[in-house]
Amino acid sequence: MTLDYVANDGLCADEYSDSCGCGGSCADGCADGCADGCADGCGCTEAPGAGPETAPDDCGLAPVSLKAAPSTSGGKPGKAPRPKRPDFVSTTNACKLCTPLGAMLAFRGVEGAVPFLHGSQGCATYMRRYVISHYREPMDIASSSLGEKQAVYGGGPNLKKGILNVMKKYDPVLVGVATTCLTETIGDDVGGYLREFRNEFGDLDLPDIVHVHTPSYNGTHMEGWNAAVRALVDQLAKDKVEPHGKVALLPGFVSPADLRHLRDLVTDFGSDAVILPDLSDPLDGPALEDYTPLPEGGTPLADIRALSGAAAVIECGCSLAMTPVGSTGPATAGRVLHERFGLPLHAVGLPIGLRETDALVAALEAITGKPLPRRHELERGRFVDALVDGHKYVSGKRAVVYGEADLVIGLVSLLTEIGVHTVLAATGTRGAHLAESIAAVTEGLLPAMPTVIEGADFEEIADTAEGLSPDLLVGNSKGYRYARQWNIPLVRAGFPIHDRFGGHRLLHVGYAGAQALMDRVVNAVIEKTQSDSPVGYCYL
Amino acid sequence: MTTATAPNVTATAECRDADLLDERKKQVHRAGQGPIDMACNRESLAGAVSQRACVFCGSRVVLYPIADALHLVHGPIGCAAYTWDIRGALSSGPELHRLSFSTDLQEKDVIFGGEKKLAAALDELIDLHQPKAAFVYSTCIVGLIGDDLGAVCRKMSEKKGIPVIPVQSEGFKGNKREGYLAACKAMFQLVGTAPTDDVSPLSVNILGDFNLAGEIWIVRGYLERMGIQVVANITGDGRVDDIRRCHGAALNLVQCSGSTMDLAKMMKEKYGTPHLRVSYLGIEDMADSLYAVAEHFESVDPGIVERTRDLVRDELAALMPRLRDIRRDLTGKRAAIYVGGSFKAFSLIKAFRHIGMNVVLVGSQTGTQEEYQELETVCDPGTVIIDDANPLELSHYVRELDVDVFVGGVKERPIAHKLGVGFCDHNHERKIALAGFEGMYNFAREVHASVMSPVWRFVPRRARRATVPAGADA
């Protein structure tokens, strides 16, 4: 099979098919798209409210209001060709975040932990703001606040002093230290500093300290997340304990709503779950009377230490499953548990959509020896019923999907099940084996393999989408400018969602999550048809 | 240093006032209680969760609104990703500033140097976007790997025939303030490079307004009604060509003096352009600023004073009746202010008085000793003044002072909201214009909308009070 797979850096690799490098003019990109554009009746005229912009000249006084849609001809991509960017080395509008951000989030999901960034102050502040804008919850990230001197002489003293201050202020049970580009570049030996720290202050009641290397010039926030989860397991789950029969679930980077749903699922199977990390309470907590320095909830430290007693471990994320063996031992948290303690390891995808949820359920059935609980069986049945009821609205619609690799795989799998054709799947990560996973989840259900890009930025996604006439975008908020340019809906999923309320409450996983996502996709298509229609139907 | 801190770790019982870390005590002051002596403007304390950002952030804030320039962040991806289109600085024309460009340095670049990648990135991006100028921001890593930004920029400038200007904004070299200075130095390289023939003797530049939600257009409108030509809105809806000839303006109006005063000083030194410190927030400050401008130009155009008076009178006549109802509802309510630069705090304190509210807490990320001293003189006795605060401290005072509304940026919002306190976004992400007379009304409405919402009665700290028998404060 020839995959439309653009390898790594966006350069044309051998596998790159010649069918879509034509700037949007090729027949195969347009056939479907143009037909529906015209069937909609007004795909060609401006949508209401998105009229051509009358740009006042530079010196004139412009009206004081938010500007109308940034120019564009409206309608589908392909009508106003974008300038091409062959072989670019720069990144425009990144489709990824930096590595330590993922680690900070993962550490936030441990009970009584303080995420700590070893680097200069700016990085921590930027990350906090980014996270807060999505979750609308406090997100404290301590920083060793290196200045110019420390950048030259090393950050050890600041790191130690920082941890002491954090202890005084937060009384944490765990400090999760991640490095930044700065401290990686100056070659700070964080492991060494921490050993010194434990020796120097061994008389104090020290918290556990887990550290992880997260230079952003190597990877994205997902690598940071995975590395932090692995570090938590590797550095804390050291001893073999009595079996307790709980299910160890490494869910990947999913929403608080997802995490609650997953816990319910395991509980309904009659088992207890240790979910690591568990952001559900720390980043979606109740209103408080007293501000607590540390939010409630998260994976209890004792549970992490006792992971070796679990009945089995389930690790979600196709890209994780394909991570090659690292030089420093098992590559993922799940494999650490498997290799160190012989726990059965069930590697599944993010449970998004019917089949990926089935895979998770199969793992739970195998572990617990029990069948799918009635409640979830009914959810599954209702979802299949909805597939039938809703299929006509979305059948053959063309989607562009972007975001973290594992999320993209799950979303594409779901979209494929409801009859939406993913024409482009993109991630900012490299080396995620995205094409293979996409091929697996779409096999036999799609007329053609989607174009798949790793290491993508949004401009590359947009350039590629040009020739593919998409009907909708599926992914985080950052794709909005393109949805607006092309006048097509954006169905929001994943992180960050900075332009809607309740993004962190979105449910993606399980049969209920599949249902919720399907409802949103179908309604986005219906809403577009409705608002584009000159008739104004209220019965569709 | 390290060992000295150790004994305090166990002695937590001592921590009283806001559980302040010992070293932070010098950064909090209560107005009217002894002389103010803030140990401010120093590096954030390791391990404290500071709300501060870095040098790069400061530069990015100031230069970002120059809409027809290419802003290339030379560094790993995060620094660029976190600053992509998060600010509400509007442009009336080109919108190149809303794209996020990065060299996205990879491991091999860090090892072998990033100059080649930087040159290639500039080459391709300038060709593609045809900007009027390019700013290249240095980030922490670049400071370490020793890329010669200046040399690459010079070469590219020659090759492409546009100014390509390095911004020395390595994050770790201080805080936002140093970033402001780096940005001013970068802009100053543009100043004085274009002819000024058609500049009127009655002309100004607007510095330090970022055109959030179109604020600069409000201010421009007032100035134009007074008969004044605006040569360049340097930091809001900015254009490279305007900045190149802005030395022709007769006066610089400097708001948020922390960020652009340096540029005004450089222009004063080299071109003799005088400057006025102004503020467009709140009624008095807006009016005083316009009067000061009129006074400045009175000798050139005596009619300007009368025109300005008319303008202010008309605006106030329209505004005051609209504020009346709001004021009635808000009288006696309490506000907390925590902003980036302390100058904004002055205007806000006055603005709150206009709607009947008392400011009980005021703080900033980057105030100076003198600014805090000045701030104390406009505060009511007992008002807590705080420098470079962290969430715990802020939340402590919010509760102790029973604050009704908190004015701050996005990082403070969850603290206020978690404790059930109203919030007004007064930072760069906001989408509502708060400048000018019109902005004063928007501000009042914002505060009113938050404070008067019914939701506060359901949050824990008020829910308890609501169940107290009649007569008690509900």
Ligand code: SF4
């Ligand atoms: S320096 Fe590295 S860690 Fe810091 S914000 Fe930039 S990319 Fe992220």
Ligand code: SF4
């Ligand atoms: S501190 Fe340095 S690395 Fe971090 S955001 Fe600022 S410039 Fe980037």
